[in-house]
Amino acid sequence: MVTFPNAKINLGLLITDKRSDGFHNLQSCFYPVDWTDALELIPAPTLAFNSTGLPIPGDPAQNLCVKAYELLRADFALPPVRIHLQKNVPIGAGLGGGSADAAFTLRLLNDRFSLNLSTSQLEDYARRLGSDCAFFIQNKPVYCTEKGDVFAEIAISLKGYYLVLIYPNLVISTAEAYARVRPQQPETPLINLLSQPITSWRDTVSNDFETSLFPAYPLLSALKTQLYALGAVYASMSGSGSTIYGIFDAPPADLNQFAQYRVWQGKL
Numbered sequence: 001m002v003t004f005p006n007a008k009i010n011l012g013l014l015i016t017d018k019r020s021d022g023f024h025n026l027q028s029c030f031y032p033v034d035w036t037d038a039l040e041l042i043p044a045p046t047l048a049f050n051s052t053g054l055p056i057p058g059d060p061a062q063n064l065c066v067k068a069y070e071l072l073r074a075d076f077a078l079p080p081v082r083i084h085l086q087k088n089v090p091i092g093a094g095l096g097g098g099s100a101d102a103a104f105t106l107r108l109l110n111d112r113f114s115l116n117l118s119t120s121q122l123e124d125y126a127r128r129l130g131s132d133c134a135f136f137i138q139n140k141p142v143y144c145t146e147k148g149d150v151f152a153e154i155a156i157s158l159k160g161y162y163l164v165l166i167y168p169n170l171v172i173s174t175a176e177a178y179a180r181v182r183p184q185q186p187e188t189p190l191i192n193l194l195s196q197p198i199t200s201w202r203d204t205v206s207n208d209f210e211t212s213l214f215p216a217y218p219l220l221s222a223l224k225t226q227l228y229a230l231g232a233v234y235a236s237m238s239g240s241g242s243t244i245y246g247i248f249d250a251p252p253a254d255l256n257q258f259a260q261y262r263v264w265q266g267k268l
């Protein structure tokens, strides 16, 4: 069985306070994007994992796909499998790539071995693997709060818009990015700002990680400025970076200026 774990972008990201467990509460909208890895799972004599494509730092035995398998094997009599991951989505990019791989592994195992786990049970397992993981179980636009793993409906559709993602070959660790932020309660909840027309977002919808990361990495704010200069209706950093995205009414004319970076473009 093969599936295609996709990336996400954050439409706004407000970090409101630090929790007693060391994590941060946030407000954001997660929006799925069609930049994908490929994940294959087949029964095998022993558990095996390998990946192709972008190199994944760290021990393969600690890969989030393996962790997802082991999490379910602790509760169910799962047979051994061979997991193959073709890694395309950049890492340390704010695109949730590793989290998607973990969530899609849970979903594949649930389907392949008829575990009959409900959506909310799968989300509970996903939460144990990472804050972003639970989103990828339903994988639809949501408003999220708390650690980024509690979801509410949001009436938002960017259908018809065009998205450009620029990954500037810069790995930003999520933990380090959180360590640099100063949490702050917003005057207006993000959901109210997102309910206004997208043309207003440039002045109202922000990503709090930009405040601490842009001074350290001027390239990131330069990329955002370039996307606005190309006509983006809205541009921002995704998650804890380093990907900068632009939302356009129509495909932008000239992306050659980003040739040295990894660029993804497509319809939303």
Ligand SMILES: C[C@](O)(CO)[C@H](O)COP(=O)(O)OP(=O)(O)OC[C@H]1O[C@@H](n2ccc(N)nc2=O)[C@H](O)[C@@H]1O
Pocket: 010, 013, 022, 023, 024, 025, 026, 028, 094, 096, 099, 129, 130, 131, 132, 133, 146, 147, 148, 174, 175, 178, 239, 240
């Ligand atoms: C930046 C976002 O991508 C926004 O969508 C997410 O909040 C990050 O989620 P994630 O990569 O799944 O993060 P996790 O693997 O759960 O946590 C990595 C590290 O980030 C910090 N962390 C993460 C999520 C959160 N709400 N508060 C935090 O402080 C913690 O130091 C944690 O040790």
Ligand SMILES: Nc1ncnc2c1ncn2[C@@H]1O[C@H](COP(=O)(O)OP(=O)(O)OP(=O)(O)O)[C@@H](O)[C@H]1O
Pocket: 056, 057, 058, 062, 063, 064, 065, 085, 090, 091, 092, 093, 094, 095, 096, 097, 098, 099, 101, 102, 132, 172, 173, 174, 239, 240, 241
């Ligand atoms: N399947 C996987 N894909 C990517 N990274 C993985 C995976 N499994 C484990 N990891 C580990 O997670 C680290 C990346 O985590 P990090 O949260 O910074 O990035 P991310 O998963 O690309 O998404 P985001 O930046 O949105 O959180 C890698 O350095 C790697 O050690």
